Amino acid sequence: VRVVIIGAGFGGLNAARELKGADVEVTLIDRNNFHTFAPLLYQVATSGLNAADVAHPVRGVFWKQPNVTFRNASVTGVDWEEQVVEVDDGDPVAFDGLIVAAGAGTNFFGVPGAAEHSLPLYSLADALALRNHLLARVEWAHAHPDEADVALTWVIVGGGPTGVEMAGALAELVQHVLRKDFPELDLDRRARIVLVELADRLLTPFVPKLSANARRALEKRSVEVRLDQQVESVAEDAVTLAGGERIPAHTVVWAAGVKASPLAEHLGLPLGPGGRIVVEPTLGVAGHPNVYAIGDVAVIPGEDGRPLPGVAQVAMQSGRHAARQLTRTFGRAGRPEPFHYKNKGIMATIGRRAAVAQFPNGFTLRGTLGWWSWLGLHLVYLIGFRNRLSVMVNWTWNYFTWDRGPRLILWTDRRRGRK
Amino acid sequence: VRVVIIGAGFGGLNAARELKGADVEVTLIDRNNFHTFAPLLYQVATSGLNAADVAHPVRGVFWKQPNVTFRNASVTGVDWEEQVVEVDDGDPVAFDGLIVAAGAGTNFFGVPGAAEHSLPLYSLADALALRNHLLARVEWAHAHPDEADVALTWVIVGGGPTGVEMAGALAELVQHVLRKDFPELDLDRRARIVLVELADRLLTPFVPKLSANARRALEKRSVEVRLDQQVESVAEDAVTLAGGERIPAHTVVWAAGVKASPLAEHLGLPLGPGGRIVVEPTLGVAGHPNVYAIGDVAVIPGEDGRPLPGVAQVAMQSGRHAARQLTRTFGRAGRPEPFHYKNKGIMATIGRRAAVAQFPNGFTLRGTLGWWSWLGLHLVYLIGFRNRLSVMVNWTWNYFTWDRGPRLILWTDRRRGRK
Numbered sequence: 079v080r081v082v083i084i085g086a087g088f089g090g091l092n093a094a095r096e097l098k099g100a101d102v103e104v105t106l107i108d109r110n111n112f113h114t115f116a117p118l119l120y121q122v123a124t125s126g127l128n129a130a131d132v133a134h135p136v137r138g139v140f141w142k143q144p145n146v147t148f149r150n151a152s153v154t155g156v157d158w159e160e161q162v163v164e165v166d167d168g169d170p171v172a173f174d175g176l177i178v179a180a181g182a183g184t185n186f187f188g189v190p191g192a193a194e195h196s197l198p199l200y201s202l203a204d205a206l207a208l209r210n211h212l213l214a215r216v217e218w219a220h221a222h223p224d225e226a227d228v229a230l231t232w233v234i235v236g237g238g239p240t241g242v243e244m245a246g247a248l249a250e251l252v253q254h255v256l257r258k259d260f261p262e263l264d265l266d267r268r269a270r271i272v273l274v275e276l277a278d279r280l281l282t283p284f285v286p287k288l289s290a291n292a293r294r295a296l297e298k299r300s301v302e303v304r305l306d307q308q309v310e311s312v313a314e315d316a317v318t319l320a321g322g323e324r325i326p327a328h329t330v331v332w333a334a335g336v337k338a339s340p341l342a343e344h345l346g347l348p349l350g351p352g353g354r355i356v357v358e359p360t361l362g363v364a365g366h367p368n369v370y371a372i373g374d375v376a377v378i379p380g381e382d383g384r385p386l387p388g389v390a391q392v393a394m395q396s397g398r399h400a401a402r403q404l405t406r407t408f409g410r411a412g413r414p415e416p417f418h419y420k421n422k423g424i425m426a427t428i429g430r431r432a433a434v435a436q437f438p439n440g441f442t443l444r445g446t447l448g449w450w451s452w453l454g455l456h457l458v459y460l461i462g463f464r465n466r467l468s469v470m471v472n473w474t475w476n477y478f479t480w481d482r483g484p485r486l487i488l489w490t491d492r493r494r495g496r497k
Numbered sequence: 498v499r500v501v502i503i504g505a506g507f508g509g510l511n512a513a514r515e516l517k518g519a520d521v522e523v524t525l526i527d528r529n530n531f532h533t534f535a536p537l538l539y540q541v542a543t544s545g546l547n548a549a550d551v552a553h554p555v556r557g558v559f560w561k562q563p564n565v566t567f568r569n570a571s572v573t574g575v576d577w578e579e580q581v582v583e584v585d586d587g588d589p590v591a592f593d594g595l596i597v598a599a600g601a602g603t604n605f606f607g608v609p610g611a612a613e614h615s616l617p618l619y620s621l622a623d624a625l626a627l628r629n630h631l632l633a634r635v636e637w638a639h640a641h642p643d644e645a646d647v648a649l650t651w652v653i654v655g656g657g658p659t660g661v662e663m664a665g666a667l668a669e670l671v672q673h674v675l676r677k678d679f680p681e682l683d684l685d686r687r688a689r690i691v692l693v694e695l696a697d698r699l700l701t702p703f704v705p706k707l708s709a710n711a712r713r714a715l716e717k718r719s720v721e722v723r724l725d726q727q728v729e730s731v732a733e734d735a736v737t738l739a740g741g742e743r744i745p746a747h748t749v750v751w752a753a754g755v756k757a758s759p760l761a762e763h764l765g766l767p768l769g770p771g772g773r774i775v776v777e778p779t780l781g782v783a784g785h786p787n788v789y790a791i792g793d794v795a796v797i798p799g800e801d802g803r804p805l806p807g808v809a810q811v812a813m814q815s816g817r818h819a820a821r822q823l824t825r826t827f828g829r830a831g832r833p834e835p836f837h838y839k840n841k842g843i844m845a846t847i848g849r850r851a852a853v854a855q856f857p858n859g860f861t862l863r864g865t866l867g868w869w870s871w872l873g874l875h876l877v878y879l880i881g882f883r884n885r886l887s888v889m890v891n892w893t894w895n896y897f898t899w900d901r902g903p904r905l906i907l908w909t910d911r912r913r914g915r916k
Contacts, residue, residue: 111636112905128547130903137678138900147681150636150906168640202907217530217569221587259556262566464894464902471890475883481557483883484549486531487569488621 079408080105081401082163082173084153084341086113086136089373089393090179091461096401098143102408105171107163109152111135114202115460117390118469120240122205123212124247125255125485126476131469133202134461153180155344158366175368175404178347178355179397180339182374182388184332185352191312192235196330199240206488208331212248213487215328220260230269231327233317235309236334237275238282239426242292244331245273246428249299254480272302272325274309274317276334281434283387283424288434291444295428309334336388338375350377351385359416361400368407370400378417386419390459395419427452430477498522498827500820501582501592503572503760505532505555508792508812509598510880515820517562521827524590526582528571530554533621534879536809537888539659541624542631543666544674544904545895550888552621553880572599574763577785594787594823597766597774598816599758601793601807603751604771610731611654615749618659625907627750631667632906634747639679649688650746652736654728655753656694657701658845661711663750664692665847668718673899691721691744693728693736695753700853702806702843707853710863714847728753755807757794769796770804778835780819787826789819797836805838809878814838846871849896 079102083090086108094106112133121127140146151165162170184198197208212232219226232248234241249271257265273280273296279289280296280303293303308320317325338353347363348356355363355371357378363369372378373393378386386392396417403414425448427433433448443451453473460466476482498521502509505527513525531552540546559565570584581589603617616627631651638645651667653660668690676684692699692715698708699715699722712722727739736744757772766782767775774782774790776797782788791797792812797805805811815836822833844867846852852867862870872892879885895901 110906111632128549128903129907130547130905133905135678135902135904138902138904141677144680149640151640165640167637202905206907213530218586221568221570221584258560259554261563462902464898464900467890467894468887468902471886475886479883481883483554483557483881483887484547485554485557486549486552486621487529488548488625 079103079174080172081175081177081404082107082171083177083179084163085179085181085339085373085375086110086148087116087179087181087373087393088390089181089397090177091136091139091397092394093177093179093372093397093401094140094146095143096398097145097405100145100405102145102175102405104146105149105173106136106140106146107149107151107153107165107171108136109150110202111137111148111150112202113139113461115465116200118456119199119202119205120244120247122202122484123199123208123244124251125209125213125482126247126251127469127472128484129202129206131465131472134465139461153341158346173368175408176370177397177400177404178342178345178369178371178375179373179393180341180375182336183339185335185337186332187334189309189311192309192330192332195312195314196235196332198332199244200336209485210487211329213485216256216260216263217487220263223263226263227268227270228315228326229328230263230265231272231325232270232329232331233272233274233325233327234331234333235274235317236332237273237277237280237303237305238333238335239424241273241275241331241333242280242296242426242428244333245271245296245301246299246432249296249301250429251482253299255482255485270302271300272304272327274304274307274319276306276308278306280305281426284426284434284436285442288436288442288444292426292428292434295432299429336374342375347371352377360403360414361396361417362403362414368404370403372396372400378419380419389424391422392419425452425455498593499524499591500594500596500823501526501590502596502598503582504598504600504758504792504794505529505567506535506598506600506792506812507809508600508816509596510555510558510816511813512596512598512791512816512820513559513565514562515817516564516824519564519824521564521594521824523565524568524592525555525559525565526568526570526572526584526590527555528569529621530556530567530569531621532558532880534884535619537875538618538621538624539663539666541621541903542618542627542663543670544628544632544901545666545670546888546891547903548621548625550884550891551879553884558880572760577765592787594827595789596816596819596823597761597764597788597790597794598792598812599760599794601755602758604754604756605751606753608728608730611728611749611751614731614733615654615751617751618663619755628904629906630748632904635675635679635682636906639682642682645682646687646689647734647745648747649682649684650691650744651689651748651750652691652693652744652746653750653752654693654736655751656692656696656699656722656724657752657754658843660692660694660750660752661699661715661845661847663752664690664715664720665718665851668715668720669848670901672718674901674904678904689721690719691723691746693723693726693738695725695727697725699724700845703845703853703855704861707855707861707863711845711847711853714851718848755793761794766790771796779822779833780815780836781822781833787823789822791815791819797838799838806843808843810841811838844871844874
């Protein structure tokens, strides 16, 4: 029996692992040859971690699981008649059961100029491109001190966890590293980090007191928090807000939201909000008894009927559930069962000794305690002991020295910084 | 008094450090914002180390040396009339004393197709491009198993230290990591690593018995060593040798030699073999009493009158010497003194517990002992305690597990693998 899993993110990877020892042949397909620990991408973008600290070669994950074959390719579509997945390189892959775990992509919400002039933070390539851009702009400011202000303004669009974490990490990079790297630039006075959020508070999935706590922690780090603000357009050298205010900036980070992977619309399956695939309570797709959709590419209904958030825990749990339902069905052990999400809580970090955490029973943590639990949790969930070790070394070093080793501008395509 | 240093390699970095506390203002210019520990680039190319393990941000090196300013730019020329260095971004930099430490670039010796179709290994960008290419070719072989042989053949041109170290590290990557990553590919039988050398032995700077030892160690690792062979041309999918033999291969690593940085020919200074700047015994340039050339960009005469080799030790020692002569001259302490190179020996590593080392007194080491001294020496010379720590963690991990964590295919320009 052949199971194909599209995507090696948290969902796809956990689905494949769940099938260890099962009497199925699994083919896992991803356009990258590595799994990305997406929650830490902002640390790669701000020179806190190496690329390899948050990425793990997929083939290495399955050295000891011989029923998994990996294909490094982009999926271009599914032929439902022939029951094969089509890829951009090599032969199509036949399946008896299919798990669609293609994840999400950046949602620019049609804001003019956003796709062309802002930098998303959803993939490892995004994070490295953002790091190159950030650092190259400061070097440019150093070479052109009279015009430096626009190069030293960073606008982050979106006050969810990604935007808040990016703003906090960037503020610490500027205050503790770049200030020493560029003593001539007077960054204390000239550097400007602006966080723009559409709602009336940051971190809307959290309770209001944690939103307020995050805002205070950011403002303490000199981040300008702009609530109730809509971005009207993005240009090469400025962001314009709905009220008409124009913020000159060479760098705009787009952390405003995600939509389903573009693959979803090429599959001919029923789509919901954000282009996500609609699934039944079992995570199966109506009319396709052997097809499941999980994680960010699916609209997964929660207990209260509202869709579950696009977080790693939902992807991991839904991936394992879908894998189990396929083995149940193939093994004729009965009909697929509905998915029950076990909420383990949510967290976001602002900076050193500043994080917020919220658990389903209403318990909350913030400040130093929140930060330590955030650290521990992320170390536990990082794939692979080697990554954990390297991240621990990096974090310990960063903690005591405030240094950031990986602040390298690496244009592997030999292209130099654009504005 | 203003000193400008062009290049932040081993030579330029050591010249700048030597000027710590001196009554001069130093401007150090490099196109990259980091110093590269070039002797370990082959380990980045073969997934043994992270980019950040062999690169150190230049600005961080000088946090505690306030008389150094760094400029991240490419030097385009020198205006000798005005005594300024011209750069591609920002204002020209005036100097009273100049140290040219621009290093070297790959020498393709005019071999047809070599510049277009082979991959050099001289910069960090080269090493990352080579890693991407190597790994992507194996993924391609996995998607096209019938045509895989040409994608699984790696030809390395040049049997000097770079070629030997690359061949050995690649052999270990294939035998211990890729073989497990791609069990379907039968790499034991199909993978082919060919090392082509023009001379009648490998590692010509070493005594013949170490050359023979290196050859045996490579052949034990299934590397085909082809001596007395000249490369006639390189194409997208093959290398042709002078005898007419054609080796089908998608990957050709060019480790055959270096020449001076292209900058050298734009300076109007006297040039010698390989486009290098000719210097006097003091390392000064004739007719320019305030200009020194050091390291790979210069032809530095040794005790026996023959030019010194292009190794890190020569660059470091000549950099420190040039810096001292400038301060002597500015301080009116007398005329510049001749440079005396202190040869500390040479080393090359083939793989785990296999390295060769040769000291000026004729003493040699090989095998396990050679390897341990190689390891220790490279850790000592790595810039920065953090890099040392991270490299040690990586090497220890690799040693015990044979794993290679950073084997990530990272196209930051979103370009996919060409053949």
